[in-house]
Amino acid sequence: MKVLVTGSEGLIGSSLSIALSRLGITTLGFDNKLEPHHPYYGDILNYEQVTEAINDVEGVVHLAAVSRVVFGEKNPKLCWDTNVEGTKHILEAALASPKKPWVLYASSREVYGQQEELPVKETAPLIPVNIYGDSKIAAEKAVENATQRGLKASVVRFSNVFGSVCDHSDRVIPAFCLAAAHGTRIRIDGKDNLFDFTYIDDVVQGILSFMYQLSQNDDPLPPIHFTMGQATSLGEVAFFAQQASRHLIEIVEAPPRNYDVARFYGDPSRAETLLNWKPCVSVQEGMRRLIHQYRLASQVVQKEYACL
Template sequence: MNQRVLITGSEGLIGRVVRESLSEQGFVVKGFDIRGKGSEKGDVRDATSVADAMTSCDGVLHLAAVSRVVWGERDPELCWTTNVGGLMNVLNAGKKQNRLPWIIFASSREVYGQPVVLPATEDTPLMPMNVYARSKVEGERLVQLAREYGLRTSIVRLSNVFGRTSDHVDRVVPAFARAAVAGASLRVDGADHTFDFTHVEDVSRGIVSLIQRMVDGGEGLAPIHFVSGKATTLGELAALAIEFAKSQSTVISAPPRHFDVARFYGAPIRAKSALNWVPQVPLREGLSRLIADFEHEAYSPSNTLSAT
C-alpha cells in the first residue's frame, strides 16, 4: 500500500517542493493549507479540520506556521496560536488515530538566538530572542513530549531556505534577487549580519530522506540540521545578486532590527551521519538560478515584475 502523507503548509516554498518529490516516488500526498483549494484548504488552528485531514494518514510533515520573525513581532497572538496551537492540534489528532502516525516538525535556527560559538550544532543551547523563536522552542518541547504517547516524531531545524520565485517576496534572498533583476535598490538591514542560506532542493532531499526513515520504521531522530554550513553576510548576498543580474541596482544600508539574530551558520554533521545528507546546491549556483527564473518571468508576456 502506498504511504499516505499529509503536508501542512503545503502551499509554502518547502511544502510544494517536498510534495513534488514525494509524489514522484509514489507517495499519496494530501495538502493542508490556509491558501489551499477545495478539500486541501484548512487552518491548523481548527482542531476539527486538522483531525479530519489526518484521518488514514501514515505520517504528517508539519510545516504550517507564521513563518517569519517580523510577522511574529507584528502579531504575537496569531504567531502563538498558529505555531503552538496548530501544532498541538496535529499532535492531539495523532494520539487519537487507531494507527499512530509519525510526525516531522519543521523548526528553525531561530531557536538558538545568537549562538556564542559558530558553527552551531544541534546541541547549541536554545536562547530564543523573539516571539517566533519562542513559539518554535515550545513546539519542539511539545513534539518531544508526544513521544510519551507513542508517537514517532522528528524535528528538523532550517535556516534561510530559498530557491523559488513563488516564495514570499519580502524574504531576503528572493527580495534581493527580484530587486536586482528590476534594477531597484536593495535595502540591507545590517550589512554585516551573517546567515546560512540553504537551497530548497537540498532541504527537500533531506526531509524526504527523513520521511523514508520514518516509513521504514526507524525511530525519530534528535533535532537535525538541514543547513549549508556556509556563512554569508547580507552585504555579500546583495553584491552577488547585483553581479548575477548584471544590474545597476544600488544598495541602501539600514540599521538592523532589534529582534533579529545577527550571526548564524550551522554544522550539518548529524544529517550526514544519520541520513548521509550533504548540501549539493551552493549559494552562488542557487542564487544564479533564481535570478535567471526572475528574469524569465520579467520578460514573459503574462507576467510583470515589480520591485520590492
Template structure:
C-alpha cells in the same frame, strides 16, 4: 505511504508535495490557501501514516507584529496535529528553525547547542519542538534561510534582493555584517525526504538541522546579486532589533544520520533563481 503535509502550498511545502508524489507517496495537503487551517481542524489528515508539519506563521517580523496569531498557529496548530497523531499512532516531523538557538556563542552551531529564543517566532518554535518531542514518534528538523522559488515571500532577504536588482532598484542591507546559512530549496526537500523514509521505517531521529555549513554576510549576498544581475545598487538600512544577527550551522549530523549534504552552493542557487525570475518576466537569462 500516505503522508500529510501542513503548509502544503508554501515554499517548502509545495516543493515537498511534488517530491513526495514523485517518490510514489500519496499526499494529503492542508494549507490556508486551499481552505485548511491547523488552528481549527486537522481531521483531513486522519488517514495518513505520518505528517510533515510545516504550517506556521513563518516570518519573524510577522510574529512580532501579531504574537497572538503566531502563538495560535505555531503552538495551537501544533497541539492539534500532535493530538491527532497521538490518537492515530502517526509519526510527526516538525519544521523548526535556526531561530531557536538565539544568538549563538560560537559558530558553527551544532544541534545540541542550548535553545535560547530571542523573539516571539523562536519561542513558538521551541514550544512546538517540546510538544512534538512528547510524541512516541515525533522528530524535529530545523531550517535555515531556505530559498529558491520565484513566488516566495517578497520580503525575505534573497527574494527582496533579487527583485530589487532586477528592477534596477536598491538592495537595502539591514546589517551588512549579519551572517546566515542559505539553503537551496531542493537540498532542503532532499533532507526532509530522507527523514520521512527513516520515520516510516520506525526510527525517531534526533533533532537535525539542514544547513550548508557556510555563512554569508548580507553585504556579500547583496554584492553577489548585483554582480550576477549586473543591476541594482546597495544601500545600508538599520538592522532589525528582534532578529538573530548571525548563524552558521554544523552539517555533520545530517551527513552522518541521513547521508545528506547540501549540493547547491549560494552562487549557483542565486543564478538559478535569477534565471527563473527572468524566464518568468521574459527578460534576458544570463
C-alpha cells in the same frame, strides 16, 4: 504510503509536494491559503479539520506556521496560537489516529538565538531572541511530550531556505534576486549580519531522507538542522546579486533590525551522519537560479499582457 503535508502552499510545502508526487507517494495538502471550497483547505487551529485530514495517512510533514520572525513581532498572539496550539492539534490528532502516523515537525534555527560558539550544533542551548523562536521551542517541547506518549515524531530545523518564486518577495534573498532581475534598488538591514542560507532543492532532499528514516525505523530521530555550514553576510548576498544582474543596482544600507540574530551558521554533521544528507547548491549558484526564475516569470507576464 499516504502523507499529509501541512502548509502545502508555502515555499517548502509546495516544492516537497511536487517531489513526493514524482516519487509516486500519495500526497494530501492542507493549507488555509486555499479557497474554503478547495479539497485541501484546512486550518491547523481547527481541530476537527486536522483530525479528518490525519485520520487516513501514514505520515505527516508539519510545515504550517506563522513562518517569519517579522510576522511574529507584528502579531505575537497569532504566531503563538498557530505555531504552538496548531502543532498540538497535529500531535493530538496523530496520537488519536488509528494508523498512528509518524510526524516530522518543521522548526527553525531561530530556536538557537545568538550563540557565542560557531558553527552551532543541535546540542547548543536554546536561547531565542524573538517571539517566533519562543513559539518554535514551545512546539518542539510539545513534540517531545508526544513522543513520550508513544508517537513517532521528530524535529527538523530549517535555516534561511530560499530558491523559489513562490517565496515571500520581501525576504532577503528573494528581494535581492528580484532587484537583480529587474534592476531595482537593494536595501540591506545590517550588511555584516551572517546567515546560513540553504537552497530549496537541498532542503527537500533532506526532508525525503528524514521521512524515509521515520517510516523505516521504530524510534524517532533527535532534532536535526539543515545547514550549509557556511556563513554568508548580507553584504556578500548583495554583491552576488550585483554580479548576476544585467543592471546597475543601487545598494542602500540600513541598521540591523533589533529582533534579528546577528550571526549564525550551523554544523551539518548530524544530518550527514544520520540522514546521509549534504547540501549541494551554493548560495551564489542558488541565487543565480532564482534570478533566472524571476526573469522567466517576468517574460510570461509580459507575453500575457501583450496578448490582451
